[in-house]
Amino acid sequence: MSHDHDHDNELDPFAARVRALETILTQKGLIDPAAIDVIVDTYETKIGPRNGAKVVAKAWVDPDFATWLKRDATAAIGSLGYTGRQGEHMQAVFNAADTHNLVVCTLCSCYPWSVLGLPPVWYKAPPYRSRAVIDPRGVLEEFGLTLPATTKIRVWDSTAELRYLVVPMRPKGTEDWSEERLADLVTRDAMIGTGLARVPA
Template sequence: MTSEDAMHNHDDHDDEHDHDNHFSDMQARVKALETILTQKGLIDPAAIDAIVETYETKVGPRNGARVVAKAWSEPDFAEWLRSDATAAIASLGYTGRQGEHMRAVFNTPETHNLVVCTLCSCYPWAVLGLPPVWYKAPPYRSRAVIDPRGVLEEFGVTLPETKKIRVWDSTAELRYIVIPERPAGTEDLDHEALADLVTRDSMIGTGLANPAGDAR
């Protein structure tokens, strides 16, 4: 698909424009501390990112993996997720600002989905967990739109030439979760074990779900 198809038109929502981004008091205070400490040479933002990344799996409820596991095992839930992801996700008790207005895009044997986002403040971390550090880099976003297959290969995901790749750009109103394909040989696994196979990267499309042998 072309990059034109991939990008949403951000100008559609001018009336919402003023509410696109917001920092809570605490978010702003932490940014202020980071700015001062960086200016004073006491911290290096890259080092902070690196520490935060080690806690990638320790931030937020990260309930996206359970959403995926349920969709894999319950066709009715998958259908609901397809038609109204916001309501389907909320039905599991997962609500909150970052989880609102979600759309689920399903990987199939024919199509792989990849999500880009600038992390202004709309990344749905409550559902997906912390974003990877490289997600913040503007080149990732632009390259993912222009050459998604090449970007995926850099992440070690080589897809057959015949598989289509769709790129989704989060908007202020709509955030995406990729429902990866269910790995083979997982028929006997329960929800919990299935959820263990669902990585953050697989829910943004830069990875696939882990193979069955990785279940705990």
Template structure:
């Protein structure tokens, strides 16, 4: 954990994508990888166990104080109670944004990420630029994502590891009183659950 961006990743991401595609081609030609199986795995994590799961968790925390308290105390169990479990989500910690403190998640060594609640990590999350600068200059990183916070708001950076993965619970947007969990979940973005973004305003959903 650390108490401490512009994005200039394009060349790195292009290189990374090229290396992945080259590796997949070689493995496919050798008969070691079935492209259809790879596509099915990607589809599962992008569309079926992707960020919508995390959004449901956040919406329940916003709507149910008892669940929010459970999520603070034992995120793994609280998330599992909603049926969201599996590889890369065995040991979860939920961190809550407040007006005084904003949380940002990074994996400084590789790309540890909570797949069951957020799906596959975005390319920028894996980029060396983000992994390095999120710790050194998180306020600049957030500005690069369009998130400008008051100088009085402390930014807390959490280093995701193979042992622990984090879910950021963003602040509930104003004007959402009376909205049900489904409507609230529609406001939650993937980036807001990493800390690199904010939820949608109700009028923008």
């Protein structure tokens, strides 16, 4: 929250409109201001890419879970306690030596909130939304990810009903690692597809 300059009590027009909506909705019994604070706190501090990283790490060490995740990601992810609020279905897309997956929402900003939290600014901005489909290889290069020309890139366009989670490839040299340690290698960008899992130092 970025208002650090000294000022008298002034509400900018957007803040005033939000207050107005909050007043009307509270009076009509449609929202409870205390519940609004809980939702904000949840999305700011409790839900984030660590959830998704745990899903990926489990899929790396547990072949049965990986199979389940491939077949029915909504249920497999739900079994870890991560369920979407919007009734959306999840699909997990697995990177392989010859295929890299990249997720976008060209429509607006649909994103797997339950496993990744809220999307980063660039995910919601027009350049990424338009260019990820047209020139995925170029976009990945801007993220510092240059894939071999032989690697196929599949782009998945999210909707309100269906959201995607990329399962990156497990880095080499992690064969005896615990699930917890592995989860630390799984970045948010790796699960969107604009990056890879971290390589062990």
